[in-house]
Amino acid sequence: xxxxxxxxxxxxxxxxxxxxxxxxxxxxxxxxxxxxxxxxxxxxxxxxxxxxxxxxxxxxxxxxxxxxxxxxxxxxxxxxxxxxxxxxxxxxxxxxxxxxxxxxxxxxxxxxxxxxxxxxxxxxxxxxxxxxxxxxxxxxxxxxxxxxxxxxxxxxxxxxxxxxxxxxxxxxxxxxxxxxxxxxxxxxxxxxxxx
Amino acid sequence: xxxxxxxxxxxxxxxxxxxxxxxxxxxxxxxxxxxxxxxxxxxxxxxxxxxxxxxxxxxxxxxxxxxxxxxxxxxxxxxxxxxxxxxxxxxxxxxxxxxxxxxxxxxxxxxxxxxxxxxxxxxxxxxxxxxxxxxxxxxxxxxxxxxxxxxxxxxxxxxxxxxxxxxxxxxxxxxxxxxxxxxxxxxxxxxxxxxxxxxxxxxxxxxxxxxxxxxxxxxxxxxxxxxxxxxxxxxxxxxxxxxxxxxxxxxxx
Numbered sequence: 001x002x003x004x005x006x007x008x009x010x011x012x013x014x015x016x017x018x019x020x021x022x023x024x025x026x027x028x029x030x031x032x033x034x035x036x037x038x039x040x041x042x043x044x045x046x047x048x049x050x051x052x053x054x055x056x057x058x059x060x061x062x063x064x065x066x067x068x069x070x071x072x073x074x075x076x077x078x079x080x081x082x083x084x085x086x087x088x089x090x091x092x093x094x095x096x097x098x099x100x101x102x103x104x105x106x107x108x109x110x111x112x113x114x115x116x117x118x119x120x121x122x123x124x125x126x127x128x129x130x131x132x133x134x135x136x137x138x139x140x141x142x143x144x145x146x147x148x149x150x151x152x153x154x155x156x157x158x159x160x161x162x163x164x165x166x167x168x169x170x171x172x173x174x175x176x177x178x179x180x181x182x183x184x185x186x187x188x189x190x191x192x193x194x195x
Numbered sequence: 196x197x198x199x200x201x202x203x204x205x206x207x208x209x210x211x212x213x214x215x216x217x218x219x220x221x222x223x224x225x226x227x228x229x230x231x232x233x234x235x236x237x238x239x240x241x242x243x244x245x246x247x248x249x250x251x252x253x254x255x256x257x258x259x260x261x262x263x264x265x266x267x268x269x270x271x272x273x274x275x276x277x278x279x280x281x282x283x284x285x286x287x288x289x290x291x292x293x294x295x296x297x298x299x300x301x302x303x304x305x306x307x308x309x310x311x312x313x314x315x316x317x318x319x320x321x322x323x324x325x326x327x328x329x330x331x332x333x334x335x336x337x338x339x340x341x342x343x344x345x346x347x348x349x350x351x352x353x354x355x356x357x358x359x360x361x362x363x364x365x366x367x368x369x370x371x372x373x374x375x376x377x378x379x380x381x382x383x384x385x386x387x388x389x390x391x392x393x394x395x396x397x398x399x400x401x402x403x404x405x406x407x408x409x410x411x412x413x414x415x416x417x418x419x420x421x422x423x424x425x426x427x428x429x430x431x432x433x434x435x436x437x438x439x440x441x442x443x444x445x446x447x448x
Contacts, residue, residue, distance in 0.1 A: 014295070014296045015292065016268055016293060016294040017294055020269055023269075049291065049319055050319045051317070054317060114417055116364045116394075117200065118365055118418075119203045119243065119395070120201045120447045137243075139321035139322075139364075141321065158200070180273055180274045182238070182272050183272075
């Protein structure tokens with residue numbers, strides 16, 4: 001039976017790219033529209049293109065079911081903005097509330113840098129099952145600098161080290177775009193689907 | 196400025212009526228092949244990203260061909276930048292729904308610069324790319340719109356600085372003078388824009404030899420784009436990336 005992946009329609013995402021990436025792995029995608037869908041999904045993806053504020057508004061109605069799902073450890077993947085929404089807040093959109101599943105605030109890259117970080121950066125995974133080391137495609141201006149100790153992480157460096165990916169059990173977050181990262185990205189998606 | 200990412204090498208598909216075309220200074224377009232066949236080859240060769248420009252969209256008063264975007268999206272797992280006929284936020288949304296990851300605006304943004312802040316506000320700066328077609332004049336570079344057919348009074352360098360303030364996330368900087376000529380990138384233009392802004396700049400127009408790409412990166416470009424040199428098979432993307440690496444730039448190989 002083909003694996004079913006459920007996407008949370010944030011209304012501001014490159015949903016089609018995510019759907020085609022899963023399709024190339026033999027998985028089919030549907031869209032989440034209700035709290036029941038959030039609980040029932042075998043694999044749930046929070047996709048991500050957009051500003052933190054607009055994404056926070058889009059997930060607001062389903063925030064409690066999402067938090068419950070995350071606390072239960074059900075397979076959930078956050079991509080770029082979808083990953084950022086797991087945090088409390090972002091300096092991109094002061095006052096906007098994320099899901100606060102992970103403590104902390106995302107900060108803008110600073111220093112003598114071209115922002116957004118746009119392109120392929122080297123990721124170094126440490127003690128991860130889903131994430132691996134390699135080149136991944138990023139398109140972001142904000143990032144987390146630290147993570148709680150109970151998460152396995154992948155790091156990258158843009159001016160300073162930042163969190164490129166996180167995982168704990170079946171919950172995975174990617175600051176990069178696995179759906180746009182060629183075979184490296186497909187590997188991440190495939191291993192996540194093997195939860 | 197610190198260079199901390201790999202240099203992106205981007206093949207550009209100028210499309211019209213479902214076919215890839217290429218001309219010189221935006222004129223005399225000739226057939227260069229099928230978009231899916233070309234893009235599949237480029238992905239194999241190590242392309243870092245793909246640009247699709249629907250060159251007749253604005254002139255025909257329509258949005259870029261969604262069918263072409265969908266076909267390319269199915270073929271590659273790479274970022275896709277699409278430009279052509281984007282006049283409203285809803286156009287950007289339709290492109291994203293069809294498989295684009297970034298949206299390029301040019302003509303409509305010159306007439307209504309707020310379009311840039313609207314796209315950036317809705318989809319994030321990383322999605323809002325401004326395509327600047329620049330023509331050299333005795334008084335500096337001027338922005339061209341409507342597929343190069345209309346020269347505006349807008350100074351290309353000042354425009355790049357303005358769109359950064361409006362929330363753009365990247366500049367696709369094309370030298371009209373060099374487009375399709377194989378005379379190398381306009382390094383003065385690349386340097387002038389790259390040093391004026393802190394956004395990533397994609398240099399475009401004139402690439403011929405592998406060393407041209409290194410020259411553009413030295414001039415400040417974060418990414419290098421080319422069409423004919425790849426369509427005609429004069430060099431593969433892999434050859435260009437190995438040349439960049441030999442010149443000391445980090446690439447994804």
